Structure formats: C-alpha cells, structure tokens
Amino acid sequence: MLHIQGLTASIAGTTILRGLDLDIAPGEVHAVMGPNGAGKSTLSNVLTGREGYEVGGTVTYDGNDLLAMSPEERAVRGIFLAFQYPVEIPGVGNMYFLRTALNAVRHERGEDPLDAMTFLRVAKEQMAALDIDPAFLSRSVNSGFSGGEKKRNEVLQMTMLEPRLAILDETDSGLDIDALRVVADGVSRLRSPDRSMLIITHYPRLLDLVRPDRVHVLSAGRIIRSGDHTLADELEVDGYASTVAAAAS
Amino acid sequence: MATSVADRIAVGEGADAATARAWLDANGWPGRRDEAWKYTPVDEILASLEVEVVAEELVIGEVVAQEVAVTSADVDDLAGDHGGPRIVFVDGRHAPHLSTSHPLGDGAWCGARGDGDAAEPVEVVRYDGFQALNHLAAHEGAVVEIHAGIEVDLPIHIVHLAVPTASRLAQPRTTIRLGDAARATVIETYTGLPGATFVNASTTIALGEGAHLDHHRIQTESAEGIHVGHTRTNSGADSQLRSTSVMLGAAIARHALDLTLRGEHAHANLEGLYLPRGYQRHDNVLTVDHAASHGTTVQLFKGVIGDEARGSFGGHVIVRPDTVGTSADQTNRNLLLARTAQADTRPWLEIFADDVRCTHGATVGRLDDDALFYLRSRGIPRTEARAMLITAFADEIIDHLTPASLRGHVHDAVRRQTEDDT
Ligand SMILES: Nc1ncnc2c1ncn2[C@@H]1O[C@H](COP(=O)(O)OP(=O)(O)OP(=O)(O)O)[C@@H](O)[C@H]1O
Numbered sequence: 001m002l003h004i005q006g007l008t009a010s011i012a013g014t015t016i017l018r019g020l021d022l023d024i025a026p027g028e029v030h031a032v033m034g035p036n037g038a039g040k041s042t043l044s045n046v047l048t049g050r051e052g053y054e055v056g057g058t059v060t061y062d063g064n065d066l067l068a069m070s071p072e073e074r075a076v077r078g079i080f081l082a083f084q085y086p087v088e089i090p091g092v093g094n095m096y097f098l099r100t101a102l103n104a105v106r107h108e109r110g111e112d113p114l115d116a117m118t119f120l121r122v123a124k125e126q127m128a129a130l131d132i133d134p135a136f137l138s139r140s141v142n143s144g145f146s147g148g149e150k151k152r153n154e155v156l157q158m159t160m161l162e163p164r165l166a167i168l169d170e171t172d173s174g175l176d177i178d179a180l181r182v183v184a185d186g187v188s189r190l191r192s193p194d195r196s197m198l199i200i201t202h203y204p205r206l207l208d209l210v211r212p213d214r215v216h217v218l219s220a221g222r223i224i225r226s227g228d229h230t231l232a233d234e235l236e237v238d239g240y241a242s243t244v245a246a247a248a249s
Numbered sequence: 250m251a252t253s254v255a256d257r258i259a260v261g262e263g264a265d266a267a268t269a270r271a272w273l274d275a276n277g278w279p280g281r282r283d284e285a286w287k288y289t290p291v292d293e294i295l296a297s298l299e300v301e302v303v304a305e306e307l308v309i310g311e312v313v314a315q316e317v318a319v320t321s322a323d324v325d326d327l328a329g330d331h332g333g334p335r336i337v338f339v340d341g342r343h344a345p346h347l348s349t350s351h352p353l354g355d356g357a358w359c360g361a362r363g364d365g366d367a368a369e370p371v372e373v374v375r376y377d378g379f380q381a382l383n384h385l386a387a388h389e390g391a392v393v394e395i396h397a398g399i400e401v402d403l404p405i406h407i408v409h410l411a412v413p414t415a416s417r418l419a420q421p422r423t424t425i426r427l428g429d430a431a432r433a434t435v436i437e438t439y440t441g442l443p444g445a446t447f448v449n450a451s452t453t454i455a456l457g458e459g460a461h462l463d464h465h466r467i468q469t470e471s472a473e474g475i476h477v478g479h480t481r482t483n484s485g486a487d488s489q490l491r492s493t494s495v496m497l498g499a500a501i502a503r504h505a506l507d508l509t510l511r512g513e514h515a516h517a518n519l520e521g522l523y524l525p526r527g528y529q530r531h532d533n534v535l536t537v538d539h540a541a542s543h544g545t546t547v548q549l550f551k552g553v554i555g556d557e558a559r560g561s562f563g564g565h566v567i568v569r570p571d572t573v574g575t576s577a578d579q580t581n582r583n584l585l586l587a588r589t590a591q592a593d594t595r596p597w598l599e600i601f602a603d604d605v606r607c608t609h610g611a612t613v614g615r616l617d618d619d620a621l622f623y624l625r626s627r628g629i630p631r632t633e634a635r636a637m638l639i640t641a642f643a644d645e646i647i648d649h650l651t652p653a654s655l656r657g658h659v660h661d662a663v664r665r666q667t668e669d670d671t
Pocket residue numbers: 011012014016034035036037038039040041042043084
C-alpha cells in the first residue's frame with residue numbers, strides 16, 4: 001500500500017533523507033530504529049506532507065502519488081502521524097478538535113458526521129480504555145498536558161480516526177511503565193489485516209508487545225539494514241555502531 | 250474648509266451645538282501631527298466628508314428610514330436579538346417601527362430623545378473636530394438612563410444602522426447614565442447596509458458611585474464605509490466598567506475610548522478586538538485618565554490583521570499628580586495573517602505620581618505553523634484549521650461578551666470575516 005523509492009528531503013540547505021526505499025504491504029507493521037538525527041522524524045513529516053522540505057523520489061500510496069497531496073488530503077485518506085512532540089494549541093478545545101477531525105475523515109469515507117452526543121459517548125469509551133481522564137476533552141489541545149498525557153492523546157486520536165497507515169514517532173518515549181503498557185495495548189488493539197503501521201522507536205519494549213513484521217535501521221538518511229523482529233533485540237545489545245560501520249564499508 | 254461640512258448640516262439648538270461650533274471654528278480638524286490621530290488617515294476621511302458626503306445638502310430630519318426598506322429581519326441579521334429592548338436608529342434617526350421595547354421597571358428608561366437635557370453636557374477635554382461635528386448636529390439621540398440603586402438584568406441594545414444614501418453623513422449620538430449603585434448591560438451595535446456609508450458617532454457614559462456597567466460596542470458596518478467613533482466615559486468612585494469593543498467593518502474605522510476615573514477605587518476592564526482584512530484600516534485609540542486614587546484599569550486589545558490591512562492600537566495612560574495607588578495594565582497582541590499586513594502599537598504613559606503600578610506589553614506574531622500542520626495532519630482543511638487558530642486567538646475577547654446570544658452573534662461574524670482569506 002505504501003511504496004517509497006529513492007526518497008530525498010532537504011531543508012534550509014541541509015540534506016536529511018538521501019535516497020530512502022521502503023515498501024509496506026497492507027496489514028504489515030514495520031519498525032524503524034536509528035540514531036538521533038538520522039532522519040526518522042523527517043521521514044514522518046515528509047510522508048504526512050509537512051511544508052518546508054525540498055522532496056525528491058517517489059512515494060505512492062494505494063497507487064496514488066502521495067507527495068502531490070496536501071496534509072489534510074493524506075489524513076482523510078487514512079494516513080495518521082502520532083507526533084514525537086505533539087503540539088500545544090491553546091484556545092482550541094480538544095473535543096471540538098477531535099470531532100472536527102473525525103467528521104472530516106468520516107466525510108471522505110462517505111459516512112455521516114457524528115453528532116455531539118454520539119461523539120462524546122464514543123470518545124469516552126476510548127478514553128476509558130486508554131486511562132485518560134474525560135476532563136481532558138474540555139481542555140485545549142495538548143495545552144499543559146504532561147509528556148505522557150500528550151502521547152496518550154495521540155493514541156486516542158489514532159484510535160478514533162482509525163487510520164489505514166499509522167506512523168508512530170517515538171510514541172513510547174517518555175512514558176512511565178504503566179503508561180507504556182496502556183499505550184502498547186492501545187497500539188496492539190489497532191493491529192488489523194487492513195491497517196499498516198510504521199513504528200519509529202528507540203526501544204525494543206514496544207516492539208516486544210506489538211511484534212513488527214520488519215525492523216529497519218535508518219542512518220544518515222538511508223535504510224542501511226532490515227531484518228525481522230529479532231533485529232531490535234540485537235541492536236539493543238550491540239548498539240548502532242557496528243551496523244553503521246558495516247554499511248559504510 | 251474646516252467648517253464647510255458644519256455649514257451644511259442641520260444644527261442643533263442646545264448649548265452643546267454652540268460650544269461645538271465655537272470649538273470647531275477655533276480649532277478645525279485633527280491632522281497627522283496630532284498624536285491621537287497618527288495612524289488614522291484623516292486626509293482620506295476629510296476628503297470623503299467634503300467631496301462626497303457634501304455633494305448634496307445634508308438635511309437631517311427627512312432622511313431614509315422610510316425610503317430605504319430596512320426590515321426587522323435585517324436588523325436581526327445585522328445586529329442580533331439579545332433578549333432585551335432594542336432601540337434602532339437609521340442614519341442617526343430613531344426608527345420606532347424597527348425597535349422593540351421591553352418593560353425595564355421603575356427607574357430605568359431607554360429610548361430616543363431630542364436635543365436638550367438628553368445628553369451629558371459636552372466636555373471639550375481631549376476634544377476634536379469630529380466630536381464637535383457630532384455635537385453640532387441636531388439629534389435624536391439614544392438614551393439609557395438607570396437611576397440610583399436600580400439593577401437592570403435585560404441587556405439594552407442600541408442599534409445604529411447606516412444606509413448608503415445621497416446625504417450620507419450619519420451622526421448617531423448615545424448617552425448612557427447610571428446612577429449610584431445602578432447596574433446594567435448596554436450593547437451598542439454599529440452596523441449598516443452594503444455601500445458607501447459615513448458614520449461619525451459619539452457616545453457619552455456617566456457612571457455614578459458604585460455603578461456597574463457592561464458595555465459592548467460592536468462595529469460591523471459596510472466594508473466600503475467610514476466610521477469615526479468616540480466614547481467618553483466618566484467613572485465615579487467604586488464603579489466598575491467592563492467594556493468590549495469589536496471592530497469588523499468599514500474601510501476606515503477609528504474608535505477612540507476616553508475614560509476618566511473621577512472617583513477613588515474605580516475599576517475598568519477595557520477589551521477590544523479588531524480584524525481588518527483587504528485594505529481595511531482599523532484604529533483603536535485609548536485614553537485612560539487616572540484622575541483619582543486607587544483606580545485600577547486593565548486594557549487588553551487584540552488585532553487579527555490580514556491581506557494588505559492595517560490595524561493599530563494606541564494606549565494613552567495618564568496618572569494625575571496627587572493620586573496614589575493607581576494600577577494600570579495594558580496589553581496589545583496582534584496576529585498577522587499575511588506578509589503585507591501591518592500592525593502598529595503605541596503605548597504612551599504620562600505618569601505624574603509616585604505610588605503607581607503600570608505595565609505595558611505588546612506582541613506581533615503569526616499563525617503557528619506547527620499548530621496549523623498538526624490540525625491539517627488530522628484531516629482538517631487548511632482554511633478551517635486557520636479559522637480554528639484565529640478563533641482561538643479572538644475568543645479570549647469574545648468570551649467576555651454578554652449575553653450568550655451576543656457572543657454567538659459576534660463569534661459567527663468573526664468566523665465569516667476570517668474564513669474566506671488565504
Ligand atoms: N528545519 C531544519 N533545519 C535544519 N536541520 C534540520 C531541520 N529539521 C531537522 N534537521 C536536522 O535533520 C536531522 C534529522 O532530524 P530528525 O528530526 O529527522 O531526526 P530523528 O531521526 O527523528 O532524530 P531523534 O531520534 O532524535 O528524534 C537532524 O540532524 C536535524 O538537526
């Protein structure tokens with residue numbers, strides 16, 4: 001469903017992605033690991049249409065040219081990014097935001113908009129499952145949320161929007177042990193034969209719980225190694241140095 | 250030149266008119282050198298006043314209300330119905346057929362009155378040619394009169410509607426008087442039909458000791474129009490004023506709010522929102538005169554400026570000698586929506602006392618790209634996402650409007666104004 005070929009991206013004269021290839025089939029879960037500054041978040045930004053990058057190469061999504069679509073178009077067609085650093089938006093209510101987003105996505109799917117009552121019921125169910133205080137609905141988007149609360153809010157949005165391709169950028173970072181469990185369970189529940197995932201992480205913990213089909217190492221803007229889920233554990237023991245050195249030689 | 254407009258309008262008979270005339274003859278119009286008019290395109294206003302408005306003889310008294318088919322439904326659309334009495338004026342003339350009355354109880358009255366004892370006497374302090382031109386004219390003024398100790402719950406709504414006609418000068422005059430410990434909410438809506446209108450408005454507010462007024466001034470006139478407005482307020486001891494000004498309309502709009510704290514321990518919250526678009530110019534000029542001790546004033550004005558538009562805020566704070574315990578805060582925040590949009594902010598503090606706490610802050614920013622991308626990445630279209638962020642910025646002011654129906658009305662108007670830009 002996602003086919004990335006020779007993807008390059010630079011910003012402000014700095015080249016970050018240097019010819020990246022990746023294929024994700026429907027229902028597959030891929031993990032991307034790699035050193036700080038390798039370009040992982042840049043990859044998520046480019047896939048979701050963040051402006052400001054000079055982008056080369058091709059990305060097709062369901063056979064369509066993804067790079068030609070606006071961020072909102074990608075979103076309503078099922079691409080979702082759980083941000084590494086979710087943005088605080090004071091003054092925009094979480095509930096209004098979520099309902100507007102959900103109804104935009106439903107509209108694209110040809111479904112009727114959810115009225116406020118139905119939305120509230122559904123949202124509260126999901127919030128209970130993710131152990132989020134319902135009071136969060138009446139607060140501004142991410143405003144004053146703790147790091148862990150922001151991450152849970154990302155998972156809540158993902159759960160509500162039911163994407164076909166979910167990109168999780170370090171959704172497991174900065175979580176306490178219980179929160180990690182809640183988030184991992186949330187992500188696991190979303191695994192389905194027609195939902196693909198791209199999980200960016202530094203830790204094997206989440207991958208133990210969400211068993212990826214493939215694990216890739218992204219370094220200096222390229223994928224330099226790929227393997228099955230055991231690769232994550234291997235990297236945990238050895239670090240990136242030997243992999244990076246082997247790729248360079 | 251200075252008095253040619255003045256010569257052509259129907260002049261009032263009271264002492265005010267004579268005072269105003271003498272003042273205008275002696276002082277003429279403001280110019281760019283006047284600090285308080287620095288950002289107002291006075292030349293353009295005067296050109297319009299002299300060349301276009303006075304193309305025909307202006308005769309007040311036989312104007313428009315009948316000629317122009319304005320219906321109650323139009324007034325509902327333009328100004329909203331906020332549940333209390335609504336007194337409608339068309340081009341400064343009372344339009345009883347468009348007005349609705351609600352009994353306010355003993356000691357409270359609102360309606361239209363001719364010149365004479367209706368208005369507060371003219372004060373030629375910080376006076377200017379436009380105030381004089383207004384006070385010179387014959388009026389059917391809007392009057393709100395709440396006697397001492399009377400509390401009015403229903404919001405009193407005064408609607409000044411401008412229509413584009415041959416004799417285009419509309420000079421609405423409003424007087425709001427609250428006796429000691431009286432309480433009221435007064436909404437002034439300045440709105441109009443599409444076309445070139447010219448409104449020169451004057452409002453005078455007097456608050457007795459311990460009086461409590463919520464005053465909202467909403468200006469949504471035609472984007473082709475010119476609006477010059479002045480609100481003069483005198484606050485008595487222990488009085489509380491909550492004032493909100495929302496400026497959406499007119500090609501050139503200026504509103505000057507001149508507040509004098511006359512009695513000790515008076516408090517005022519002065520808030521404003523202006524949203525010029527296209528080539529609109531919106532100018533807010535505040536003067537807060539702490540003439541008595543222990544007064545507290547808080548100013549918060551926010552501008553959302555798009556396209557080639559220009560929005561300005563000038564805040565003049567005066568703290569008089571021999572006063573103590575003044576607290577004056579002033580904040581002006583601007584959101585620029587385009588590279589070509591312009592915000593001007595100009596604090597002007599004149600402090601002649603020692604025991605004073607004054608703060609001033611101004612910011613000019615742009616829409617947060619990260620927030621915009623976040624919203625769009627969830628499927629919310631760009632225009633909608635922008636509107637959400639702009640509304641979030643504006644809501645800090647809109648949320649303080651009362652009653653809820655006014656909040657809704659202004660919210661929708663702001664939404665419409667910000668939705669279609671790019
Ligand atoms: N706007 C920018 N201007 C210049 N350089 C940038 C910009 N954004 C990112 N970079 C650089 O690009 C490189 C890749 O950044 P990116 O955020 O994609 O890394 P990452 O792999 O997600 O790292 P981490 O694991 O720390 O999250 C970094 O060296 C970063 O400093």
